[in-house]
Amino acid sequence: MVDHDELLDRLTRLKLTAIRDQLDSLLDEAARRELTLREAVAFLCEREIARKDERRVEMASKIAHFPTMRDLGSFDFSAQPSVDPGQIRDLAACRWIAHGDALLLLGPPGVGKTHLAIALGREAIRAGYSVLFVAATALVAALAKAHVEGRLEERLAFYAKPKLLIIDELGYLPFEPNAAHLFFQLVSRRYERGSLLITSNRSVGEWGEVFGDPVVATAILDRLLHHSHVLTIRGDSYRLREKRRAGLIKPGTLKPETVA
The missing domain is CATH 3.40.50.300 (P-loop containing nucleotide triphosphate hydrolases)
Structure with a gap:
């Protein structure tokens, strides 16, 4: 059984910072929506991609x-x-x-x-x-x-x-x-x-x-x-x-x- 801190550490090592920073709320939302395991993984990936895109746009806008x-x-x-x-x-x-x-x-x-x-x-x-x-x-x-x-x-x-x-x-x-x-x-x-x-x-x-x-x-x-x-x-x-x-x-x- 992986405890909470260890899971956060693994997400940090994988650079999945959006999932890490919102883990509890994201898991609660996935549970409320009664998502399947596959749907939950896709949901978490979407949030991570959205955060990375947001940061990419922010950085590129500064460079612009x-x-x-x-x-x-x-x-x-x-x-x-x-x-x-x-x-x-x-x-x-x-x-x-x-x-x-x-x-x-x-x-x-x-x-x-x-x-x-x-x-x-x-x-x-x-x-x-x-x-x-x-x-x-x-x-x-x-x-x-x-x-x-x-x-x-x-x-x-x-x-x-x-x-x-x-x-x-x-x-x-x-x-x-x-x-x-x-x-x-x-x-x-x-x-x-x-x-x-x-x-x-x-x-x-x-x-x-x-x-x-x-x-x-x-x-x-x-x-x-x-x-x-x-x-x-x-x-x-x-x-x-x-x-x-x-x-x-x-x-x-x-x-x-x-x-x-």
């Missing part, structure tokens, strides 16, 4: 460097009728990541682009894909610094490694003259190998202005749009809407696109 945690359940689709919930659910299935496609989320500031980007990034992690989140300005600054220091190849390899690279807020600030060429090298490195998710407040037709080089911008878009999904969000800023509700801003005094 999300600025905050968002999920699809907290996205207010009613406030953004231009966003099709069915399309988002389809994107959350991550088939586009499996195929190495690009996803562009376009629209004025405050409409939920970054929220969706993070939420889809977390869905990718749950599906087992590696993810990295980076602001566009920080990305280009890192590439430019590496270029000056003779480490560009090393930095490109770093950004090429994750299966999904999320680049946030492209177009909010102007880039340096050499940025377009550096960004092109990254897009070329990931083309048909790893997925890109890019959020931008500028339409693709304005990317020549964003990069300061229409020719290179066209080459970038040629690769991004070859296998891509483009979602344009139209509507009012969440932040401005809340301020209007609070009476801090009078209706009509500000347009969404005038506020970063």
